[in-house]
Amino acid sequence: MITVMNENKNILAREILLAFWKVHILHHAAEGPVYGLWIAGELRRHGYEISPGTLYPMLKRMVEHGWLERSGGGGGAKSRQLCKITPEGAKVLEELRSQIRELHREVVEEQ
16 A cells, blocks of 8 residues: 555545546556446555546547547436446557556566
8 A cells, every 4th residue: 555645645546646537547447347336446556545436537538539438327426337348448558567567667576
């Protein structure tokens, strides 16, 4: 779990962790449909606390970018909307995986 001072935690989340969360979401959406509450729990399991006020706008942007598509939600604003990866999102995920491998080699393995 990442522990930093409150002020720095917000900066860290905005500047770096937001991108990690997006990669995590794309990864799981490639495995099968996901939804907001499940994503929040999955991220929490990995030590990330993410508020609905951060998560849902982030998912909306990922849909707007064409990386995810939503389905369901026919029962109103609070009904569960499933998100699944799009072909464009799968391409983005593959590129990110390549970059993450390189970053891991440089930052972790060469220590």
